Amino acid sequence: MNTENLSDRLKAVVQYIPAGSRLADIGSDHAYLPCHAVQQGIVTFAVAGEVAEGPYRSAKKQVDEEGLSDNIFVRKGDGLDVISPGEVDCITIAGMGGTLIASILEKGKQKLPAVKRLILQPNIGAISIRKWLMEHDWKLVDEKILEEDGKIYEILAAEQGDPRSYYGESFEGGLLLGPILMSKQNDVFRKKWISERDNWERILIQLEKADENRETSKKKQELLEKIRIVEGVLKK
Structure with a gap:
């Protein structure tokens, strides 16, 4: 460059x-x-x-x-x-x-x-x-x-x-x-957020195996909310 x-x-x-x-x-x-x-x-x-x-x-x-x-x-x-x-x-x-x-x-x-x-x-x-x-x-x-x-x-x-x-x-x-x-939802946009969603879902699986406490519960709720938002947008 x-x-x-x-x-x-x-x-x-x-x-x-x-x-x-x-x-x-x-x-x-x-x-x-x-x-x-x-x-x-x-x-x-x-x-x-x-x-x-x-x-x-x-x-x-x-x-x-x-x-x-x-x-x-x-x-x-x-x-x-x-x-x-x-x-x-x-x-x-x-x-x-x-x-x-x-x-x-x-x-x-x-x-x-x-x-x-x-x-x-x-x-x-x-x-x-x-x-x-x-x-x-x-x-x-x-x-x-x-x-x-x-x-x-x-x-x-x-x-x-x-x-x-x-x-x-x-x-x-x-x-x-x-x-x-x-x-706009171009191909790069969809690629980025499908990848992010998949990564959050992997983290959720790991959190499910961890001991339940206030911190892990909060983290799980945050991830679930972001997954919900992304899936709702990608379906449009």
């Missing part, structure tokens, strides 16, 4: 960046995404943020080698600490767990009033992001699910607004599976 040939998941993230945005890519690693966005003329200003020294140096080296240091500012810092309020209007966060992405948004939420779009690609735990968006009045404008190199990724694009507009009656199912993804 390089700035000209992004991975499929990062290509999908880039597709959601509005033209002319002022972009912040948090956890930018080698800064491939902001470099690509500038080279393609999608944005002319970007911040590439990294919390660790190694990835920060890699991002800075990449930006310098591409001759983009006048357009992309590589900064070292934790989450949204790398941007000032009002500095950007689009934020991408890709390649982290959903819980971590939600915590980054929560910690830096004072930086978000001027942001028009969030584009979030969790490796796992998208439900944590959907819950955060719901609680902070961000509505999903689109979701995408894709498979690359044997791994399945979800991408969530959100803008400020009524978060319940896409959930309707399937609120719990929407948080878990994604309200827009549920409506």
Whole structure:
């Protein structure tokens, strides 16, 4: 992968960046995404943020080698600490767990009033992001699910607004599976949730063999509820 040939998941993230945005890519690693966005003329200003020294140096080296240091500012810092309020209007966060992405948004939420779009690609735990968006009045404008190199990724694009507009009656199912993804139900979506359901059923069998206590009973009920939700959606 390089700035000209992004991975499929990062290509999908880039597709959601509005033209002319002022972009912040948090956890930018080698800064491939902001470099690509500038080279393609999608944005002319970007911040590439990294919390660790190694990835920060890699991002800075990449930006310098591409001759983009006048357009992309590589900064070292934790989450949204790398941007000032009002500095950007689009934020991408890709390649982290959903819980971590939600915590980054929560910690830096004072930086978000001027942001028009969030584009979030969790490796796992998208439900944590959907819950955060719901609680902070961000509505999903689109979701995408894709498979690359044997791994399945979800991408969530959100803008400020009524978060319940896409959930309707399937609120719990929407948080878990994604309200827009549920409506599309492509082959990757079905593959992911059939696999998840089968895994939960295997865990249930193991829990049935364990000594019954409050913790195992709670876990079993949680798994049964998730299985019920998934089976109900897959039958539609």
